[in-house]
Amino acid sequence: MTIVYMPPSIRHFDPLHRVFSTWIDHLPFGYDLVTAMRPKLLVELGTHKGLSYFTFCQAMKENDIDGLCYAVDTFEGDAHTDKYDESVFSMVNDHNRQNYHGFSYLMRMFFNEALRHFEEDSIDLLHIDGFHTYEAVSEDFANWYPKVKPGGIILFHDVQARLQDFGAWKFWQELTGQHETFTFNHGFGLGVLRKPGGDRQNDPELLKLLFPGETGEEAAANLRAFYVHASKHMENTHKVKRLRKLEEEKAKAKANEKKPVKAKSGK
Numbered sequence: 210m211t212i213v214y215m216p217p218s219i220r221h222f223d224p225l226h227r228v229f230s231t232w233i234d235h236l237p238f239g240y241d242l243v244t245a246m247r248p249k250l251l252v253e254l255g256t257h258k259g260l261s262y263f264t265f266c267q268a269m270k271e272n273d274i275d276g277l278c279y280a281v282d283t284f285e286g287d288a289h290t291d292k293y294d295e296s297v298f299s300m301v302n303d304h305n306r307q308n309y310h311g312f313s314y315l316m317r318m319f320f321n322e323a324l325r326h327f328e329e330d331s332i333d334l335l336h337i338d339g340f341h342t343y344e345a346v347s348e349d350f351a352n353w354y355p356k357v358k359p360g361g362i363i364l365f366h367d368v369q370a371r372l373q374d375f376g377a378w379k380f381w382q383e384l385t386g387q388h389e390t391f392t393f394n395h396g397f398g399l400g401v402l403r404k405p406g407g408d409r410q411n412d413p414e415l416l417k418l419l420f421p422g423e424t425g426e427e428a429a430a431n432l433r434a435f436y437v438h439a440s441k442h443m444e445n446t447h448k449v450k451r452l453r454k455l456e457e458e459k460a461k462a463k464a465n466e467k468k469p470v471k472a473k474s475g476k
């Protein structure tokens with residue numbers, strides 16, 4: 210039997226928050242993962258301008274998911290993003306208040322300082338996207354792994370980025386030998402790791418596709434290809450929409466030019 214995978218990102222996802230970030234290629238997957246998991250508690254380490262984080266929040270809101278989201282970041286930047294100014298936090302904070310008030314909270318602090326606010330085995334979905342040296346990523350993982358629920362998911366961005374002193378790829382290689390993982394290679398790589406345990410009987414379809422056991426190499430390749438196409442599809446749809454809007458604006462401006470100017474009545 211052929212399974213047709215037609216997730217919500219293909220049917221009705223239009224990103225509300227569009228800023229430059231290398232996370233762009235993972236938006237459909239991020240949206241689908243949150244929709245599928247329906248997390249009670251989601252934490253992101255490293256938010257910057259909010260591209261990944263607000264995709265998660267949008268999925269929570271649009272799918273009526275009753276959970277809480279936390280974005281941890283100093284909102285000052287690091288040696289890879291470079292230091293950035295206060296306008297970044299201001300923009301992220303405004304967008305958060307205007308769209309996700311009541312369930313999404315920004316924690317402006319170092320990752321280590323945020324640790325004490327979360328209980329062991331409590332986080333359903335953790336996204337690690339802070340500083341990308343081997344030492345930093347392995348420290349984030351060691352500190353936060355105990356906070357993740359059994360059966361919970363940890364995402365790692367940039368697991369295929371081999372530039373400067375990036376070392377997430379090396380740490381990811383080590384993790385894949387020791388844990389249940391799935392790797393997307395496009396968009397600088399996104400690693401998906403599942404913590405052992407939890408009740409897996411009612412796993413949503415996406416989790417079954419990500420972690421099908423030992424027999425799934427062909428299915429894994431198909432899923433990888435699917436999300437490469439999904440991100441291209443999302444960008445193309447956006448381009449077409451933008452072009453249509455431009456055409457409409459041009460047509461309106463032209464129509465206004467043609468309107469006869471009414472003569473002023475003298476007093």
Ligand SMILES: C[S@@+](CC[C@H](N)C(=O)[O-])C[C@H]1O[C@@H](n2cnc3c(N)ncnc32)[C@H](O)[C@@H]1O
Binds near residue numbers: 232257258259285338
């Ligand atoms: C790669 S960016 C995050 C990208 C973001 N997820 C996106 O979708 O574009 C990394 C962020 O992590 C933050 N960061 C790095 N190390 C940190 C630490 N130890 N504590 C708090 N924030 C940190 C930086 O300030 C920066 O904004």
